[in-house]
Each structure stands twice: as structure tokens, then as C-alpha cells.
Amino acid sequence: MGITVNSISKSFGHGEGAVQVLKDVSLTVDTSEICCVVGASGSGKSTLLNCTGGLERPDSGTITVTDQEITSLGHKALTRFRRHHVGFVFQFYNLVPNLTARENIEVCEYLSRTPMPLDELIDELGLGEHQHKFPSQLSGGQQQRCAIARALVKRPAVLLCDEPTGALDYEMSREMLRLLEQVNQDHGTTVVIVTHNQAISAMAHRTVTVRDGRVEDVSLTPSPVPASSLSW
Ligand SMILES: Nc1ncnc2c1ncn2[C@@H]1O[C@H](COP(=O)(O)OP(=O)(O)OP(=O)(O)O)[C@@H](O)[C@H]1O
Numbered sequence: 001m002g003i004t005v006n007s008i009s010k011s012f013g014h015g016e017g018a019v020q021v022l023k024d025v026s027l028t029v030d031t032s033e034i035c036c037v038v039g040a041s042g043s044g045k046s047t048l049l050n051c052t053g054g055l056e057r058p059d060s061g062t063i064t065v066t067d068q069e070i071t072s073l074g075h076k077a078l079t080r081f082r083r084h085h086v087g088f089v090f091q092f093y094n095l096v097p098n099l100t101a102r103e104n105i106e107v108c109e110y111l112s113r114t115p116m117p118l119d120e121l122i123d124e125l126g127l128g129e130h131q132h133k134f135p136s137q138l139s140g141g142q143q144q145r146c147a148i149a150r151a152l153v154k155r156p157a158v159l160l161c162d163e164p165t166g167a168l169d170y171e172m173s174r175e176m177l178r179l180l181e182q183v184n185q186d187h188g189t190t191v192v193i194v195t196h197n198q199a200i201s202a203m204a205h206r207t208v209t210v211r212d213g214r215v216e217d218v219s220l221t222p223s224p225v226p227a228s229s230l231s232w
Pocket of ligand 1: 012013019021039040041042043044045046047048196
């Protein structure tokens with residue numbers, strides 16, 4: 001279970017214009033861990049996350065997510081795997097503007113074989129009184145919570161978050177991180193957080209530092225700091 005990335009490389013472009021973004025990257029994330037991926041802008045963090053979630057394909061190497069080697073799957077099987085097992089949360093929430101918060105979550109509920117009870121999830125994420133509002137009527141934090149609910153409704157084994165606090169102010173960022181921690185603790189979901197904010201790594205069991213397309217460092221924290229104690 002968990003995630004194993006084995007020696008992946010990834011380039012964009014062709015010929016002389018090709019840029020190698022990931023260079024022989026290997027890492028593991030154990031089941032039910034919170035893993036932070038940190039590194040400078042352009043170091044390859046998002047590309048690594050997108051390959052891990054099956055949104056991009058590496059040029060070489062293998063990736064195994066919850067016992068499934070996704071790099072050997074065809075297009076349809078990969079889409080199915082992603083739909084059922086991987087939740088994504090992005091910096092910009094990608095909510096459908098003309099659907100309410102609840103309807104945005106329902107779209108993903110319909111696609112799932114074993115969805116979480118919707119009302120329970122909406123309550124858990126504090127969206128009860130906001131569920132019938134449209135995204136434009138929600139605060140940034142509420143939109144991000146809706147995005148998390150959408151990712152969680154299918155009970156994903158892994159939740160991949162790309163700069164989940166990137167568009168939020170300080171207090172909302174801390175609230176978001178508390179929520180990710182709660183998801184990890186309550187559901188045992190493996191959570192990967194890509195961030196440029198080094199301080200967030202204090203709440204992670206594992207921190208992977210990426211530099212210029214390579215894993216520069218992996219550090220393990222047996223007793224991470226609760227998200228509520230983070231400050232930066
Ligand atoms: N689809 C693409 N086509 C061409 N180049 C790309 C593509 N996606 C990413 N890149 C390039 O790959 C490099 C790494 O990008 P990536 O987004 O993975 O880095 P990052 O560490 O997540 O950066 P940031 O923190 O700024 O989001 C950058 O130089 C970027 O321009």
C-alpha cells in the first residue's frame with residue numbers, strides 16, 4: 001500500500017527544446033502518512049505529484065499506488081484507477097461555477113462506486129450552511145473545503161494536494177492544514193502535500209525535498225507537530 005516511485009524521469013518538449021524536469025526520482029510514502037514535498041519554484045514538485053496521481057506519465061521508471069503499478073496501465077484503466085482511488089486538491093479549487101457546493105460534490109459522488117454519505121461529509125467539513133451556495137458566494141477557505149469534500153467523497157486511498165494553501169490567507173491556511181490532518185487521522189488517508197512553505201513540513205511524517213528535478217533529501221518525523229501548532 002502507500003506510494004512507491006521508482007526511478008522515474010520526465011521531460012517536456014522535444015529535441016533541442018526538451019527540458020528534463022524529473023531525473024531518476026525515487027521515493028516511498030507509507031500508508032496513512034502525511035508527506036510534504038518541498039522545494040524551490042520550478043524544481044519539479046507538481047510534475048512529481050501529477051505523475052504520482054496518473055495525470056502525467058513519466059518517460060521511464062515505475063509508480064505504484066496502493067498496490068497498483070499505474071505506469072503499466074492503459075489510458076482507460078488509468079482513468080478508472082484515478083477516479084476511484086486518488087483524490088486531488090489544487091491551489092485553484094476547480095469548482096464548477098454554475099453548480100452549488102453540494103452539487104459540485106454530488107458530481108464526484110455519482111462517479112464513485114462506494115461514496116461517503118454526502119450529508120456526513122458536508123457536516124464534517126463544516127459546509128452545512130453553505131451547501132446551497134454557488135462557488136462565487138463562498139470564501140476561499142469554504143471553496144477549498146468544498147474541493148476537499150469533492151476529493152474525499154470517493155474515499156480515496158491517497159489525497160494529493162498541490163499548494164492547497166497557496167490561495168489562502170494565514171488563518172485559512174492553518175484551518176486547511178488542520179482539516180488535512182483530520183482527514184489523515186480519521187480516515188487513514190495517505191496525504192501528500194506539495195508546498196513551497198517549508199514550515200508545513202513540521203506536521204508531516206515524511207518530508208521530501210526536491211531540487212532541480214532530483215530528490216535531495218528525505219527526512220522522517222516520528223512525532224509530527226499538530227497542524228494547530230504550526231506557525232510561520
Ligand atoms: N506541461 C509542461 N510543458 C513544458 N514544461 C513544463 C510543463 N509542466 C512543467 N514544466 C516545466 O517543468 C519545470 C518544473 O515544473 P513544476 O511545476 O513541476 O515545478 P514546481 O516545483 O511545482 O514549481 P512551482 O512551485 O513554481 O509550482 C518548470 O521549469 C516548468 O516550466
